[in-house]
Amino acid sequence: MDTASIKALIEQGLPDARAEVRGDDGVHFEAEVVSAAFAGKLPLARHRMVYATLGERMGGEIHALSLKALTPDEAARRQ
Numbered sequence: 001m002d003t004a005s006i007k008a009l010i011e012q013g014l015p016d017a018r019a020e021v022r023g024d025d026g027v028h029f030e031a032e033v034v035s036a037a038f039a040g041k042l043p044l045a046r047h048r049m050v051y052a053t054l055g056e057r058m059g060g061e062i063h064a065l066s067l068k069a070l071t072p073d074e075a076a077r078r079q
Contacts, residue, residue, distance in 0.1 A: 001026060001061040006054065013053025027063035034075045043069065 023029035046069035
């Protein structure tokens with residue numbers, strides 16, 4: 001699986017999301033996902049929302065995903 005495919009799956013599954021995905025070996029990835037849908041949700045719920053967009057690929061084609069899930073306001077404060 002490549003980073004562009006993961007980015008596309010996340011952004012299709014969370015229509016307002018913006019995702020940046022990195023990974024060099026094809027099975028271990030890092031992603032930062034910014035979505036207004038995360039507002040009011042705890043980190044675990046946010047991660048589950050992202051994992052749901054990837055379905056059975058998690059634990060299979062995607063061995064590991066380090067994830068930052070932020071609202072647009074949280075992302076803006078980080079810059």
